[in-house]
Every structure is written in C-alpha cells, then in structure tokens.
Amino acid sequence: MHHKPSLMTVAVFATALTLVHSNETKCDQTIAPVDSVSSQTQECLDCHATVTPGIVQDWETSRHSWVTVGAALAKPVIQRRVSAENPAADLLQHVVGCYECHSQNTDQHKDSFDHFGYRINVIVTPHDCATCHPVEVSQYEGSKKANAYGNLMENPVYHELLSTVNGMKSIEGDKIVSQEPGAVNLNLSCLGCHGSFVQVAGVDTVHSPVGDVVVPRLTNWPNQGVGRINPDGTKGSCTACHTRHSFSLEIARKPYTCAQCHLEPDVPAWEVYRESKHGNIFLSKGEGWDMEDVPWVAGKDFQAPTCATCHNSTLVSSDGTVIAERNHDFGSRLWLRLFGLIYSHPQPKSGNTTVIRNKDGLPLPTTFTGEVAADFLIGSSEQATRLASMEQMCKSCHSTPWVEGHFAHLDTVVHETDRMTKSATQLVVKAWQDSIEDKSNPFDEEIEKMWVEQWLFYANTMRYSAAMTGAPDYEAFKDGWWDMTKNLVQMKDMIDLKSALKKGGNR
Amino acid sequence: MHHKPSLMTVAVFATALTLVHSNETKCDQTIAPVDSVSSQTQECLDCHATVTPGIVQDWETSRHSWVTVGAALAKPVIQRRVSAENPAADLLQHVVGCYECHSQNTDQHKDSFDHFGYRINVIVTPHDCATCHPVEVSQYEGSKKANAYGNLMENPVYHELLSTVNGMKSIEGDKIVSQEPGAVNLNLSCLGCHGSFVQVAGVDTVHSPVGDVVVPRLTNWPNQGVGRINPDGTKGSCTACHTRHSFSLEIARKPYTCAQCHLEPDVPAWEVYRESKHGNIFLSKGEGWDMEDVPWVAGKDFQAPTCATCHNSTLVSSDGTVIAERNHDFGSRLWLRLFGLIYSHPQPKSGNTTVIRNKDGLPLPTTFTGEVAADFLIGSSEQATRLASMEQMCKSCHSTPWVEGHFAHLDTVVHETDRMTKSATQLVVKAWQDSIEDKSNPFDEEIEKMWVEQWLFYANTMRYSAAMTGAPDYEAFKDGWWDMTKNLVQMKDMIDLKSALKKGGNR
C-alpha cells in the first residue's frame, strides 16, 4: 500500500523550500532595505498587527510593502508602476505603508482625525494615490467611472428610473404608492457600483483593545463604488479594482474584479466573457499566467485577453513594441457605447454625461427615434481612430480579415438590436397614445417595464455578446433573440388585454 | 526557434522532483508507520483497488490514509482534527481506512451485510463518524441542517408548497390536476439538499468481477442531503460537505461545496459571494491559499473569507488568539434568519423547526402581518451576543465603524424587503378576499405564485446580497429591486385582469 500526500501539501512544501532563495534573488533592485518601513508606519503596524491583523498581513503580500518609492522609480519607464516624476523626498527611501497613504493631504480631508498623535484620514482618495500615480488618477478623473455618481443621480431621467425601481412600495386602497428610496437602499444597490456620497456627520467612540478611539462618523459607508464622492471632495475609489490592502495587479487584471459590477441582466460583460473562447482559455489555463508583469507581454505573459488587456493595461509584444498604452479612462479605447440609452451610440466626449441633451431636450444621448445627440458624442473620425487601436490589439493573435469580420458582425448586431428596441418603443408609445398606460412616469407600469427590459437587458446582452468573440447563447436563448422576440409579443398581448379591460371598464 | 514545454508540464515535473523529499520531511509526527493500515482495511483495498479503483485512489489522497488516530491525537488541542478523547485502543495505531469507518456500530445499522467474512455497513453515518469526531457530530445534531428532512416534510405548510410545486400535472377538461410527488421526484429535487429517507427494502445480488455479492437494497439512494435519515436512525450526511473519499478540508472550506445547495433563486449565497469583494479575492488568489491548516489563521492562510470562515471553522489570529471556535451547527453564529418564512426573523431556538407555532397557530416563525413567533426564536440578548461574535471576525480585517456600518445596512435591507413582502401579501390577500384566487391552497394559482417569488426569491436574494459586503447587482437588477417592484405591478395588473374576466364571466 502506497500512501502519498496530497498534491497540494507537496506544492506548499515546494514553495517553502524555494522561499529562502527567492527572498535573496528575486527582483534584486527592488528589495527594500531593512529600515525601509517609515517610523510612523512601523508605529501603525505595531498596534494594527494585533487590532486588525488581516489588513496588515494582506498589505504584507503587496508590492507596496517591500518596494520603496525610490526603487520603483529606478526602473525603466515602460516597467514602472508609478507615474510621479518627483515625489516628495521623504517618500523615496520608504516602502508604501499605512502612514504613507493615510496621512496625505490631511488639510483637505474632512475625515481626518487625531490618532495617537498622528493626523490620519479614514479614506485614501484618488487625490492621495496621485502622490505616486498622478497620470492614472488624471486619466481616471475624466472618465465616466469617476463621474458615475453624478451621471446617475443628477440626470433627472435616470433618477426617475432609479427612484421608481428602488422606492419602497405600500398598498393604499387599490393603488401601489412608491416612496423615494433611502440612502442605505441606494448605497447597497445602484450606488454600490456607482459610488456613494461619503460625508463626515460627527464622531464616534470606538472601544478597542488599546483603549477608546474617537473616529469620524461617515455617511453611506462602507462603499467602494467607482464614482464615490469622498470627504476631500474628490471622485472615485481606487480600491474598487485595486483591492485593499494587497493592491494586487493580479486581482485587478483578472475578470473577477470587473465582475463585481459588470453583470447580467443589464451589463453582462462577465457572463459573456466566461462563455467566450477567450474566457474558456483564461479559465482553463489562466492560473499559470503572469498577471503581475509590467509591461504586460501579449502571448508570453498570457494567451488570451482578460478585461484589463483590451480596456486599460499597457500591452507590448514580446519584442517590446508597445501595442497599447495604459489608460485609466476605461472608455478611452472605445468608439461605441454598447450600453443603450436607449440606443447604442458613439462614446460621449466627456465623462460627465449630465451635460448631454438630445434633440428633444432630454439628457439622453439618443432620441426615442434613434437620433444621436451628436454634439456631445465623439465624431466618426475619432471613432475610426479608436477602432483601429482596438483592432491593433486583436491583431496580436488574429489575422486582419478575422478581426474585420468580427467588428462587422458587431456593427450588424448593434443595428439589429437598435431596430428591435425601436419596435418596442413603438409599442410603448402606442400604449401611451391609447391611454393604456400613463407616460407621466415612463417606468412604473407593466408595459413600460417590458420596454425597459428590451433595451436595458436584452439589447445590451446581445451587444456585449457580439463584442466578445462569441458567447452564442447570449445571442440566442439567454436574454437574446428569444427574449427580445417574446418580449415584443408579450407587450402586444398586454396592450390588447389592457385595452379590452379599459373598454370593459368604460361600459 | 525556441521550443518550450507547457508550464503545466513543468509544474508537474517540479512536483515529482520534490515528492521524494516531502515524503520524508512533511508533517513528521503524523506520517503513518508502514504497518498502520489495519489488516481488515488491507483486505478491502486488495479487492477494491481493482473493483472501484477511483474510491481507493481518492482515499489515498486523504489525511485518513496516512495519519493514524494516535498521531492525530498527539497534536496540540487547537491543531486537532479529531475531538474524541479516548477512542478505542485498536484505532490508535491505524490509519482510518475502509474497515475503520464501514464497520462501526453494525448492530444499529439495518444496512449492514456480510461481505467476505466481515460485517459491513453501506452507509457511514454521523453516529459512526462520532467515533473520532463526537463534538462535531453533537453540534451538528442540534442544527437545522440535521433536521432538514423533517423540517420540510413534516411541516404541513411547507409540505403543501412542495407538493403543489412538484406534483405531476395532467390536464383534465379545463382543469390542471396535480398528484402527490413521488419519492424519486423529491429525492432529486427538495430532498437532494434536505436529505432523503433511506431504508433497507430487501437485498440485491450484484455481479462483480470477484463473484456475486449480496447487498442491501436501499430506498431513496443515492442521496447526500444534509438531513438524510439513515438506516441506523441517525440524521445527516457528513459527505454532503466532506466529500468522499478524500474528506478534504480544502473542498469543505471552498465555497463550491456550499454552492451545491445554496443557490439562486431562493438562497443565492454562492452567486452573491462570487460577485462580492471577498469572492473576487478568493477567485483571483485563492489557489495559493492554505485551505488545510488547522487552526485556520486569518490573514496568513487566506486573505478573504470563504463561507466556512464565517460560518463554522476554528479561526485564529497569527499570534494564536482564537477568534472563533469551530462549530458544526451552522446556525450557531447567526442572530438573524435571513431566509424569509415569510419574513426574516431571529434564528429559531431549536434545529427542529416543526415545533414552531405563530400567533395564528400556523407552523411558521412569523405571521402574515410580520409578527414573530417569539417563544420559539432566540431573544435579543442572544442575538446581540451572536452579532458581536460575528463582528469580531470581521474586525480581523475591517475597522469597527466599517463593520458597524455594514451590519446597519443589512438591518435596513431586512426591514425594506420585509416591507415589500408585506405589500405583496396585501395584494394576494385582496385576491383571496375578492375570490379572484382561492386561498384553500395558497400556492397553486398565478398571483399566489408571484407572491411566493416576492419573499422566497427576491427578498431572500437582496438580504443575502446585503449580508455579504456587496454584490450590488443582486440588490438592483438581478432578483433585486427591479424584480420586487415589477412583481408588485404585475400582481396588481393580474388582479385587475382576472377581476375583469370574472365580472365578464358573471354577465
């Protein structure tokens, strides 16, 4: 009888053996000297290793914990993870610890507080991260993501949708009466992704093992949405993708990060990717890939793209040719906005989409008949430039006819789903015209809701599927043609039934 | 041209190289001596290595196959995987093989049979596992899981739901006529998770390569549901989570085990976890974690919790402080029962929930108006104690205001989903009062089914989402507010249509 240990135990053991060597030889120029932890951070660690050990140990797995800012800057530009040219001198010799991040710009932080002799901010904001990563933060500031709170909350049309959907309903007589949704409701649903409005609303006393600690009381907290309004007035939450406190590139580049928000039924990017050929390769082989390399070498570090590959990472060929430069404005490589409002349209010029007005005066990028608000959207020349850049990435692995065929397919699906949206729009307009449903709130009745599902769920799903080299089920049966077609038939039947009911009621 | 082998092949090769060393040095005190397989088990193996080689090789990957009970007991208490103080002397020197498990308590096993000179039980039950793991089995016996069969089948309300849903339907005239569901139907659906009733119903002769073998014929078999009624009268199936025959802690601690049952649309724990920040970290980095360590060290062994972390494992800090003690009553750390029946409520006092009676005399933890059956549920003091314990776990990584904010959010979602359930309940009651649908079976008509979806699908989904630090899509569009609101509107419209139809029919 042969008794063998489990493979996993062996692997752990093998790792332990090599750990000794690797500590000495890995990334030689970036290993932090022994005294590279600042005295302030060391003081934080002395307590927090006991009070919140998980955070400390997570940070210890991070590059922040063992690379000094100076060492990070010593790398060739293409390999750098920092974009600051001249960070403050006292940062250069230190690794990036608790104090280095939580003590930036305290005068602008309404959430700063005295903490055992130090001035500490609860929230590290993009403005703080910009100390070392200014280019990334600057790109991000112009993005739709950074503006995601206002784009939703300050657009009266979207706000009416949100408030109709999320409002608490009571039954009064034979009516459904809806209230405005509360702050917590929104923080966990829409603003869970879009970001919440975090303010300081007083202080609280926390009883901790090391004594009472007085800390700011924050509204709408916790929240890690991409467009969070922070107590220093900035927008965004880097930890939405760069997960605390490992700030791991591997996590940010794996699709599970994007899958925190980009999900069916409205933006099924993750589900579509998972079923695609690219997703199949990632799921089958991705554990062996190098998800930390900078720059990221197509073909060598990985053999199929993840979300980050096409949408924001620095990509190079194995010969060092730059295929795409890193960009934290995630719309910057996109020519089309697949997400229908209510039709697909060219990407907006500004990340702040509340400025958009269509020909009917509504804050929407298209009219109900499909005309785009061209003044606020990028033009065909810019579209062509962006498409060509995206195609360049595809061509790392695919032939030109393959790539052009793929994007021609996408164009057709965009056209057909827009056309199917238009048919649904014609039906809801008919329901309004015949007083079967009431247009005053276009989102609160049954036929109206079916109309929303046509463009928000089904048309979007099919376009995402077409964009990602195959997930045929999402074109056919899974929120695809089956649902688009069935939905139209059901809208029509419901119009007929309600119409008959209305006539009956009038007798 | 450089030809490199695939990374995987290399990894396998590297493992092979280190296997020699690791056999000698790993877990020194636990390596079984050469003669540690009992003579009885060796006899089993001699045949079954040919007859069912997969089982044998799976077992060979298990700790059971290479650690003697004596060696397991020699460990410090906190590191022990066994809780018996004085197991039988003949077990101590042996590893835990076929015979050690399948020959326990044969006199109580109606499924025991003579097998080549040995008395063997087909099913190893919790009572048998208690030989070495008595504390775990004792905890489990008091849980809702152990009682899952009776809690479903012997509660007349739940049984009516089950039988209405699963009964085979025929069309007779213009009526849908439903039968009682059969045993197989239930074994594969509800009882697939809850556990089936396994009895001995005769014997069968199996023609095997080593001759005919006469074995007990079991009813409702195979089944691995958590509350299975076994042929020795005990309740439960340890293999529901401790998958045969590796009994791997890694498997039990990974969320895929819980995902066998805790799934959308009614209990979407897995889907919510997968989209949460914790799930993202696990999916991105979990392959490198130590999922076998006992005790499990938060921060060091893993950097984000899985289901087992919060709900049952022994958790310690890296300095050895015990954060939570192992408990196999999975409700024991919970203060609230998110699962609405029909409203969320405090955890029941007993794992046997058939004893509960609400103020209307129904075997439900709440009334239709939302009043809880307080006598049968834990009180606010016990709730506070449990919540504080859970918060202690969160605080390993999160600050106190973060943790308190999180649970305050959950409370709000519980309140709002209960309120939305109440609105749906008001509508179905109206349908009953107006004789639009018939209350005699509250689950078999269309508006009734929409009402069930409100509390069983949508309210549950939103509460699970709020409990797990973010899966905003499940609050908003995916069985969340969108569906809750749409469902109410559709209930209302269907009441109006049916009401009009009824009046029309009366003319």
Added chain:
Amino acid sequence: MHHKPSLMTVAVFATALTLVHSNETKCDQTIAPVDSVSSQTQECLDCHATVTPGIVQDWETSRHSWVTVGAALAKPVIQRRVSAENPAADLLQHVVGCYECHSQNTDQHKDSFDHFGYRINVIVTPHDCATCHPVEVSQYEGSKKANAYGNLMENPVYHELLSTVNGMKSIEGDKIVSQEPGAVNLNLSCLGCHGSFVQVAGVDTVHSPVGDVVVPRLTNWPNQGVGRINPDGTKGSCTACHTRHSFSLEIARKPYTCAQCHLEPDVPAWEVYRESKHGNIFLSKGEGWDMEDVPWVAGKDFQAPTCATCHNSTLVSSDGTVIAERNHDFGSRLWLRLFGLIYSHPQPKSGNTTVIRNKDGLPLPTTFTGEVAADFLIGSSEQATRLASMEQMCKSCHSTPWVEGHFAHLDTVVHETDRMTKSATQLVVKAWQDSIEDKSNPFDEEIEKMWVEQWLFYANTMRYSAAMTGAPDYEAFKDGWWDMTKNLVQMKDMIDLKSALKKGGNR
C-alpha cells in the same frame, strides 16, 4: 517587520529554476531535435512572430511545437495522440507547425491562396487534421455535431423556430411583422455553436507591416461552430474544442470548453455540472490534476470526471485496464437523447437527423403525443449496451447499487418531464383548437412560446440535472419543477384571458 514576496512571484521563480532541467529530462523521447521545424514553417514563423506574435507564442505552448510526428508515432498505441498509421514521410521528422497544417490538400480548398510563394489555406479543416488524426475525424464525421449546421438549417420545423425567434421585427399597424434573419444574425447566435456556411466570396487586400497581402474573402467568418461547412466541403471545426493554437488537451478536457455552448436555459450542462458533487470536486481540486495524460487514468490523474471523461476520452484504470475508448462521436456513448424534441427519445441512428420522420410525417423524433420515430432511433438492445458502458465508467468510483439507483432516478425524471411536456402540449393544442392562437406558425404567439419553454428549457434542465449526480436546485427552483408548474398555470390563465378577450371582441 517581515516582508515576504507574494506566493505567485515565488512560484514563477521556482518554475524558472526548474525550466532548465525539465527541458532536458522531460518526455525524453519526444523532445524535438533542433532542426525539427520545417523550413517552410520557419519561414512562416520569421514573419508571423512579428505580425501575429500571439498566435506564434500560443503555438509554442503546444505539443505540436515540440513533438515530431515520428516521435508521436513511436509511443505505445494506448499513449498515442495520433491515429495515422503511415503519415507522409516528410512529416515524420518535423514538428507540426504553421505550414504542416495550413498547406494540406490545397487543391480541395477554395480558400487557398498564394502567400509569399506558398499555397496556403486560411482554414484548417477536419479533412486536413485527418492527416494525422484520421480515426478521430472519421468518428466525428458521423456525429450530430458534424451535422449540426444541416440538422438545424435544413429541418423545416427547426428552421421555422429559428426564423420566428431570430427574425427582425417591425411594428406595422397593430401587427408585429417578422423578416427572415440575416446571415450575420445567425452566425453569431444559432450558428455560433452549430457552425456557419463558410464560402469564398472574392479577395481582399490586407495592408500589413510586410506589405500588401491578397487574401480570400470568406463569408460568415469568423466562426468556430462544431458543424461549420468549410471551403473544402467538409463539416466541422476542430478548434471549437481544440483551441487554437495551443490545441491543449487540458483546455479540451476542462468543462469550460463544453461551456462555450452547453448552457442554460436550453442545454444547461455546464451549470448543472458546476453545482454537482463532481463539479464541486473539480472546481476545488482540479488545478492539481493531470489533464494532459494519455491515456487518462481514472482516480490517479483526476478524482472526479469532467465532461470529456464520460463523453469521449480514452479512460483507463491505474492497472492499465481500458474502461472506455476515445470516441469523437459524442453521442456514441449515449443511449438516451435527453434533449427533448419535443420529448426525450433514444439516440438517433445517424448524425444526420434531417432524415427522421415521425408518424405524422414531421421531421421530428417524436410525435406530439410522445410516440418515438423508432425506425430512425437506436433500439433497446443498443441502448442497453451503451448504458452498460456508461455504468462501467461510473463503477470506477461508485458501487453497483449506487450506479443503478442513479440511472433509475434519471429514468423517472425523463418520464415525469415528458409527462409535464405533454400537459403543456395539451394546453397549446386547446388554444389552437379554440382559435385562441394560430397553429400555422406554432412558435410565434405567447402561449406557443410558453409551450416551447416547457420542453426546451424546463424539461431539458431537469433531465440534465438528473443525469449528473445532483444539482438539486435545477430540479426544484431553477428552471425546474417550480417553473414547469408555474408555466402550466400561466398558460392556462393566458388561455382564459385571451378567450375572454376574444369573446368580448366578438360582441
């Protein structure tokens, strides 16, 4: 303060260390000699390493890139990945590179073109792969997969379903008017899995870094569907599962490959597997398994089956006994066709299912009342043989009573879901008889669509679930009994509402 590098970095480092050794010692007899890349392929690589570096590097990870055909043939038969007995002599000494695949049978390839002095085919077809893998291609040719294009497009019933679902709809007056779906529409949806019709429709000039290149213009391209009609007249796309250009067995054997197409709501094989015990084990432990071994050793290489294990791989016991022989006709091990058309039925005799006629003369394997088209389906003796073979695989790990119990359960679910399909059929027939809906197109009205969902979505889901040792949620609440029952009730209510509306309209 201890600063440790991330585990991943260490692992990569460890791999790098061992790479030197492994190049020399791994798979000694198969390492390609230095001059094993043909001069033609070397010429391809010289350019394409720059033009499409990703393809080249993906190929470098493939066995094709480092094993010569001669070395592949030198292996014992059971270990061979090639089935050719006497491939052309000039192949033997070379690894399988660009030219070896893309230059086969150019005279039959309408997509061949002159490319820098060589005659190159754009598409490598099954006929080309048959140069080295003739047995696999021959098996595949007889399969339903190879015939998937014609089986869908040339069956008038299925084509009417497809065209009703996928046709673009416009609203004209108060009618929904449907067009025939276009080529792109079908290529991305149904034919994304079934395969498209790829023809040469001219030439295009591609502007590349190395000058203009004139290439064939292909219709319906790209496409990787399993039944693709290729420009050489052959059927199929090996890259549907053997993903370019790594042709990795690991990918083909992992369930993510099958999950490209076998998805809910119509064929939820992947979702069911994922929630099953087998799926749990694979997801928890599969990263440590040997997914490349040939033959594949049950229990040793893996401890739970993936799709490929049961449906097509060569399986052996650890003692070398062959449990199942490789077969690329994926229906060949199956006795039942779970996929209802409209009822479950014995597997068809021929992979070309357009020849089938039921008693009513329709090209369907069953009548609307459930009678099977026996002449075109395998008989009970062949069914018994296949079932016994499948059971043999299960018995590698499971006892005979367990296995027989499992398949008896499946039989019951097949029976019950067929019965529930029949009830839905009775309702739609009633709607037709009462002129509530119009049978002339049986797929385009609301009640008809509900009827389709009964057999295409819910009955299929429950049968897949029953076939795969447990995914109880898919029997109960997730497209299972809950949906089957609710659907019947909704069909009935819609018949009543439409009937009342019709009477009202006639007044």
